Amino acid sequence: MQTVATEMVRAIQVDSCSIFVWDQTHRNLYPAAHENQASAMQWEREQSHIGLRNIEHLEQYPIVQRVFETQEIHSLRYDNAFSPHQIALLEAAELKSVLLVPLVRRQKVLGLLALGQANHPRSFTQSELRLTQNLAGQAAVAIEHAHLFSQAQRRVEELSTFHEIVLQLNTPLELGEVLDSITEAALKLVDAHNMHIFLYDAETQQFTYGSALWYDGSRKPAVASPRPNGITMKVVQEGVPIVINDASNHPLFQTNESKPWGICAIAGFPLKHEDQVIGVFTTTYLRTHAFSEEETLLLNLLADQAAVAVKNARLYDEAQRRLR
Structure with a gap:
């Protein structure tokens, strides 16, 4: 150049x-x-x-x-x-x-x-x-x-990351460890400010904490539980990814609670098992950002891996209960 x-x-x-x-x-x-x-x-x-x-x-x-x-x-x-x-x-x-x-x-x-x-x-x-x-x-x-050239290098990194995640899914790790590895992998592959995974119980209509990771290494979740009228619940209700590139002007982020967060762009992806939403994976940017098609595909794949981890953990717990 x-x-x-x-x-x-x-x-x-x-x-x-x-x-x-x-x-x-x-x-x-x-x-x-x-x-x-x-x-x-x-x-x-x-x-x-x-x-x-x-x-x-x-x-x-x-x-x-x-x-x-x-x-x-x-x-x-x-x-x-x-x-x-x-x-x-x-x-x-x-x-x-x-x-x-x-x-x-x-x-x-x-x-x-x-x-x-x-x-x-x-x-x-x-x-x-x-x-x-x-x-x-x-x-x-x-x-x-x-x-x-940059895309080729990125593909190699993505394949390596997914290989590591698949290996972890086939080992008897605690669910929290696997979900932590997924948020960690996601933050390596996209330059976001934070990642969150919340699990959802359709019967009780309640969320439980799965994993969180910030760019500075902190794993403290931004909220104890997602808002009933926020993007996480909306992903559960619609069952499809929701991408917001201009959060400051989006109806979901006009409340007195959400405005101080300073969110510029955010995307939520459903964790699904047999067409049922069992959790939500969100990616947040605190600076101007537009999610690319490649990025949303990658994050959706990571959400799918998280869903597999949740399913495996529940099957394992059920098997353990039967053995008792």
Whole structure:
């Protein structure tokens, strides 16, 4: 990625080039490479400040959002910037012009390339735009390859984790130990803040604690028992996974009790045995997060493993009672 940024500065003769990669999970752009030639220009200000370095909170940059939506190049000049957002972006980067180029692969935006001119406003020629698009295509391919490699590594880790869980399901461990291993495995595979498993008795309509794990290692449950009108009970009632990516605006989290929790995203998955819900597995984020299809599939599989553990434990207890 750094090679592409360096080549951009040289080929287009711009003062800076920044490459950002789109993180779909956290809905954020993070910097992957940066290059500038401020040192060669012998400017008094520090060269590390030249160029677009950070784009946090995408909603604060309408022009960047437009690039993502249209998948088209957008140019911004200080002498015709008409909104406070555009002016703030240029001033923060110490630039007079910025060319924003979407990094598109297979009709999907994977990131953003930003070319900057620091000493004067600049308009780019058609030949420069074509060259920029070609180099941006190389960056998009590099990002895609990095994603594929990361996914392959993740698959190996997931298979290893599931293998360990299956081995534990076939050993005479206490139910609590197996459920603890499942929440531990889940927190290794997804970058959540906490995991909870509550078991449910349909006859008494009561929950009992199964397992909990926080990112700091704490196993103290967030609540002694789930709310009667919360997501855990709703999963029991509907018998299907419930995914909430914007908890702060969701009806389930508008009560005086739930608002202080600061939940941003949460998903609940039923533990089922013969179509009966016997528990619920929840995953919670205290920061902005959007559950991906891959993540929900993984967590659903872990919930299935937890259901097997509960079923095995109950069969074992029943067998022990018969032997007494």
